Amino acid sequence: MLDEIKKAVKKTVGRKKAAQLVEVARDSIGVDYGEYAARFKIQQLMEELELITSQLEELEVEMAEALKKTEVSEYLLSITGMGVVSLATCLGELGDPLRFEDARQMSRLAGYNLIEDSSGKNKSGTCISKRGRKNLRSVLYQISLTMVATNKEMRQLYDYLKTREDNPLKKMQALVVVSKKVLTLIFTLSKKKAYYEPELVFGSYRKSQLQAA
Numbered sequence: 001m002l003d004e005i006k007k008a009v010k011k012t013v014g015r016k017k018a019a020q021l022v023e024v025a026r027d028s029i030g031v032d033y034g035e036y037a038a039r040f041k042i043q044q045l046m047e048e049l050e051l052i053t054s055q056l057e058e059l060e061v062e063m064a065e066a067l068k069k070t071e072v073s074e075y076l077l078s079i080t081g082m083g084v085v086s087l088a089t090c091l092g093e094l095g096d097p098l099r100f101e102d103a104r105q106m107s108r109l110a111g112y113n114l115i116e117d118s119s120g121k122n123k124s125g126t127c128i129s130k131r132g133r134k135n136l137r138s139v140l141y142q143i144s145l146t147m148v149a150t151n152k153e154m155r156q157l158y159d160y161l162k163t164r165e166d167n168p169l170k171k172m173q174a175l176v177v178v179s180k181k182v183l184t185l186i187f188t189l190s191k192k193k194a195y196y197e198p199e200l201v202f203g204s205y206r207k208s209q210l211q212a213a
Contacts, residue, residue, distance in 0.1 A: 082147075137179070
């Protein structure tokens with residue numbers, strides 16, 4: 001005991017003090033009456049985790065099968081950063097992309113259309129209306145985060161929007177623009193039944209902006 005104390009503290013500790021510590025420890029720590037309960041609880045949690053993991057895997061398989069029934073899943077899954085779960089969740093909220101006439105309708109459904117941000121006589125610009133499907137905006141937000149991290153084109157757009165000299169956007173504002181771009185990709189690829197091609201993501205005007213940044 002003294003040897004271990006000397007390793008931990010510089011102050012000299014005598015044999016009597018060490019004996020007192022041992023005596024106090026005998027009654028204050030090291031009790032084992034809860035050991036069985038703790039082991040049982042850990043075992044239950046591990047079994048619960050295995051069950052949840054198995055259920056998630058089964059759910060992902062079901063989502064993949066449901067996507068195959070659509071006419072557009074193979075094209076949309078070609079988008080860099082788009083996964084089975086995120087796409088299935090998005091289409092579950094959005095519905096069939098082929099039913100829309102343009103990408104703006106998708107944006108309005110999500111509540112991304114711009115409105116005047118005003119309070120009484122005060123006007124401070126514009127903001128998104130949020131008069132749409134909250135769950136759709138939520139999944140688009142998650143998709144946009146993934147896209148910014150894994151998709152070169154979306155990252156380039158995101159960085160440009162936050163750092164441009166004229167009206168730079170805040171993080172959340174830039175992610176909204178990325179989300180709207182994701183909707184545009186979903187609409188365009190679905191209508192054209194085309195695979196994702198990085199060089200066609202942006203039009204000539206946006207390309208010139210990104211190149212000049």
